[in-house]
Amino acid sequence: MNEIPVYILFIVLAVLILMSAFFSSSETGMMSLNRYRLRHMVKSKNRGAMRVDELLNRPDRLIGVILIGNNFVNILASSIATIIAIRLWGDGGIAIATGLLTLVILVFAEVTPKTLAALKPERIAFPASLILKPLLVLLYPFVWLVNAISNGLLRVVGINTGSVGTDLLSREELRTIVTESGAILPTRHKGMMLSILDLEEVTVDDIMIPKHEVIGIDLEESTDDIVKSLQSTQHTRLPVYKSDLNAPVGVLHLRKISRLLMDDDVNKAKIMQQAVEPYFVPEGTPLHMQLVNFQKVRRRMGFVVDEYGDVQGIVTLEDILEEIVGEFTTDYASSSQDIHPQEDGSYIIDGRATIRDINKALKWHLPTKGPKTLNGLITEHLETIPEHNLCFTIGNYRFETVQIKDNLVKTTRVFNMKSNKAKKRILPIPAS
Structure with a gap:
């Protein structure tokens, strides 16, 4: 080593740092891939996706080859940096080399490449698979040895690395994916997909x-x-x-x-x-x-x-289809015989109107677990059938009974207290 020029050592050190950046970015890129998009690309016969999917089938081997390569180049870079420091500054240069190399590796071989890989996983993972796949074959004995030891330790704590998870989505997880799809899905299509997911909850x-x-x-x-x-x-x-x-x-x-x-x-x-x-x-x-x-x-x-x-x-087939595609009328609130908008922002609603129809027509959020009709909601809240007209609130909605007859609340005036028009018209009252 003493006969090798210092500039050659610097070149080797730079190459090792680049290799460390490659391994770091490969690891993050592989693990950050969208598995469902990857499966779609595999079905489309994308070669890069097929290589990556093959590597990810055994994540323990993939991580093993990446970490073997990464640790090897980092340790070798540390040794070369130590030699350079001793030749330039003597024994006191070891501390300087340690501090500088730590900073360089953190910035250029860890944080920067990993951030790039997390943001653009496909651009990093697909090309990296061209190197990692033959490297896995070349280093397989070392990878097998490391995995045998690590997998043995994992089995001690009850983890089986031989089985790869199927990554099945629950209904709520799928709902989150659809909701957060942004502009990828048109708003109407997104609403229809969410409505289909809700069919299990509606009877x-x-x-x-x-x-x-x-x-x-x-x-x-x-x-x-x-x-x-x-x-x-x-x-x-x-x-x-x-x-x-x-x-x-x-x-x-x-x-x-x-x-x-x-x-x-x-x-x-x-x-x-x-x-x-x-x-x-x-x-x-x-x-x-x-x-x-x-x-x-x-x-x-x-x-x-x-x-x-x-x-x-x-119940009709059309009723179920409306739960998916929405009401066939253009303005349910104005066409419904049970809901009558008023100039002050309130609505006169028939007591027999269902809570679901009211929520769908007015984009409200009245509680749907329990009574099905507005009359049922009122009597459950009051725990009695009112004998005289009265006012009360349920959540953000103010109710004023208008007509009570035959042991039923026939009609009710309802304010959404969060609407701007209603805020100007009514004063808040304590919840009953």
């Missing part, structure tokens, strides 16, 4: 049309009244029942019966020949399951029944 009870709101054909009525109802209805499918919806006998599709309505001798028997048998759906069925069930039985409407077999309402 047919939440979206069904309640029994008292169902429009259908009562076979107890006269034939003329039934024909008039069929001719004037705006729906394509109508449930058919006797006296009460708890006794359904079928479902009529208006397309099948349109020609029959033009005949002079139309009667109930001919009408019922065009009806299909009723399809029943147990209450509490999750929407994602019911969507599959509709597909299996090739139906678009079902009668939701409770544990006693009583009909609670009807």
Whole structure:
């Protein structure tokens, strides 16, 4: 070493620092790769991705070859720096060399390359795999020895390095990925994907049309009244029942019966020949399951029944699709018969309106766990049926009952106290 010129030692030292930077950036780049994007690129036959994926199948070997190379060049660089310092400044130069080399390695071989690799992992990892893959073959005996010792220590603490995780995403993790996708996904597509993920949490009870709101054909009525109802209805499918919806006998599709309505001798028997048998759906069925069930039985409407077999309402395929793509009307708040906007920023809402419909129409966040309707929410909060009109708050919403009749809160005025218009109109009141 004493015969080697100092400038040659400096050149070797610089090369070793560059090699250290390569190993440091390779390690960070490999570990910072998006595994799902990598799998997509592997399926697309990207050669760089395929090389990296092969290396990552055994992360212990990959880390082993990187650390062997990194530690070797760092130790060798330290030795050469010591020789240079002694030849330039004598024994006192060792401390100077230690301090300077530490700073140089930190800046040029650790922090800078690792930061670059964390920001641009693919640009670092893919080219690095061209060197790391043959290097792994060359140093395999050393890598095997190091891994055998380290893996043995890991087995002592109960960790099996032979199995690589599948990196499966939970529903909430997938939701986070979709939410934070930014401009990669259009806002509408993002909302649809999130709605699909929510289908498991929503049941047919939440979206069904309640029994008292169902429009259908009562076979107890006269034939003329039934024909008039069929001719004037705006729906394509109508449930058919006797006296009460708890006794359904079928479902009529208006397309099948349109020609029959033009005949002079139309009667109930001919009408019922065009009806299909009723399809029943147990209450509490999750929407994602019911969507599959509709597909299996090739139906678009079902009668939701409770544990006693009583009909609670009807659910349609369109109702489920609206949970995914949104309301088919352009402005649900203005078209809903249950929600009436007022000039002061409040809303007069029918007590039978469902909480989910109110939240969707007004972009509110009323609690949905518990009662399904506004009347139910009010009576649960008050723990009684109010006898007189009163005011109270639930969260950020102020309620003023307007009409109470037949043991029900018929209509209520509701303020969103966070809206600018409502803040100018109302004064805060203590929560009841």
